[in-house]
Amino acid sequence: MVVMLPTVPVRIVLIAFCVIGVAICNSIAIAGCDLDKPLPRWRRRLVELSSQGFNAAILRCAGFWWPRVKGLQHWEEGKRIGAIGIFNHVSYCDAFVIVWALCPAGLTFAFTTDIPVLGKGIRALQNIYVPKEKDKDKQRVSMVDALRKRASTPGMPPLVIAPEGTLADGRCLLSFKTGGFVAGLPIVPILFRYKLTGHNPGWGVIRPYWHLLRLMTQFYNHVEVECLPVYHPSEQERADPQLYAANVRKLMAKHLDVPMVDQVWWGGGAADRSIAMALEAAGVKPSYDGRSVVAPPGVLDAKGRLDLTPWLEKAEGKKSR
Numbered sequence: 001m002v003v004m005l006p007t008v009p010v011r012i013v014l015i016a017f018c019v020i021g022v023a024i025c026n027s028i029a030i031a032g033c034d035l036d037k038p039l040p041r042w043r044r045r046l047v048e049l050s051s052q053g054f055n056a057a058i059l060r061c062a063g064f065w066w067p068r069v070k071g072l073q074h075w076e077e078g079k080r081i082g083a084i085g086i087f088n089h090v091s092y093c094d095a096f097v098i099v100w101a102l103c104p105a106g107l108t109f110a111f112t113t114d115i116p117v118l119g120k121g122i123r124a125l126q127n128i129y130v131p132k133e134k135d136k137d138k139q140r141v142s143m144v145d146a147l148r149k150r151a152s153t154p155g156m157p158p159l160v161i162a163p164e165g166t167l168a169d170g171r172c173l174l175s176f177k178t179g180g181f182v183a184g185l186p187i188v189p190i191l192f193r194y195k196l197t198g199h200n201p202g203w204g205v206i207r208p209y210w211h212l213l214r215l216m217t218q219f220y221n222h223v224e225v226e227c228l229p230v231y232h233p234s235e236q237e238r239a240d241p242q243l244y245a246a247n248v249r250k251l252m253a254k255h256l257d258v259p260m261v262d263q264v265w266w267g268g269g270a271a272d273r274s275i276a277m278a279l280e281a282a283g284v285k286p287s288y289d290g291r292s293v294v295a296p297p298g299v300l301d302a303k304g305r306l307d308l309t310p311w312l313e314k315a316e317g318k319k320s321r
Contacts, residue, residue: 008217078158
């Protein structure tokens, strides 16, 4: 880490130039275009060259010198039939890796287009933005319509979705939300694998600046992307999105050789903060390299588990005072 520390400022400057470059090139490529319609072929090609080229440079600056992609033929087959890509969300690096590897559109929040500079580059990918419906049923109908419209419109970029809804660390699969499965479309499972060589690129509860510093002071970070064969849902799976999501999750967990954890993301609200406070109060925290979780002696039981109930009660007591 110390040896690579002097290179960090140079890497950050180069990444900044790449972000500006992709924003400029993509803005030129989509100038005057209706992004709800397919781009002319030459404009789409310019978006692909710009996005993939600059993201490749960003990955090299972050230490991902030789990222690998396997099973591209399955992705191409999925594109031809309007399939959706489903991937396990391990790290914030996933976005750069998947744009470099596949240059798809994503299912994301509208605020991403407002990110300074980078937002202009993001718009060119023709993402689908989560509708701001308070009524969950209306939101679900809107999403189904949007997914089916995208799949049935020739010339639009294929869509990828992270059904876990948040970042895990690559050592398990969280529960899948059903949003990407409700339309009953074929799916291309996409697997992200990072090697924990000195540092875990997977996002955890480490402070973001420290995590980024550790990532960029690694001489070499490893990532592999694998596209599995297209998964065609059965009639039963089309009628039951939860069953469809569960079966795809089992398939991905088998190929990743990781356990499935029945945990969901609450959306970064009070529940998440309470759990973070409870873990902090119990002394449970990630190691400095993010590759393991450490706890004081006697906190975990014989199976390495922790009952958070008393710690949550203490955390709630502190908040109420």
